[in-house]
Amino acid sequence: MPIVTTDDGCRLFVQVEGRDDAPPLMLSNSLGTDLHMWDDQAAEFAKHFRLIRYDRRGHGQSGTTTGPYSSELFGRDILAVLDALGVEKTNWCGLSMGGMDGQWLGAHAPDRIEKLVLANTHFHYADKAPWNDRLRFLKDHQLSEMVAANMERWFTKGFRERAPQKIEWMTKMFVATDHEGYMASVAAVRDIDFRDSNPTIKAPTLVIVGTQDPATPPAAGEAIAKAISGAKLVALDAAHISNVEQPQAFAKATLEFLLG
């Protein structure tokens, strides 16, 4: 089932791997990426799980609708995918925006979530100015003009130097993102506020931070882990897209938690 159509007519691109009878694990992409951001982990995860990947609205091969988007809209898209696949309850692993979706689901659809992995993510931006500046810039500039700054937030200098082919791959993914979909998603990130809802999350939770992440700094992940009762915290030596910069360490931490 590669396409799921939401109630408001948005076509979501979905990819399912692994055994049908294995426990489900759903992966969720970050801002300006698509489901291929998980390529380094997919084969390993699919050995243990029915792996569900999708492109969030406005990204990859999914459709774009008029923005601004919101956490609730993204959360309802995920529930539409789970319903279409007949999945009652899933494990969740999302990075950045994917972690924001995980926080929404954990609080608003607790009966659909087994365990949560929230990687390189945030719960609330007190200062909206950087997001509004980004939206203003994008009114008359292309995503391609943001590549250098983006790669500096996403990956450490050392990784950019030693893995140029990964940077090229992520750059292609970023500039292929639909301009309107990206802007509509930036508005959703700007407006997240899980301060009151995170303490209500009951699902066992692992929070992953990148020790050198300037986009969603470790302090944000530490605050999320503190707010969610019993949450575990793992720090990886990486910037924002930690599953690409530290693929094995990310997979190990996630599998130890989900299978433990």
Ligand SMILES: O=C(O)CCC(=O)CC(=O)O
């Ligand atoms: O990556 C995300 O999903 C949102 C957070 C962010 O700051 C992303 C970026 O660096 O553009």
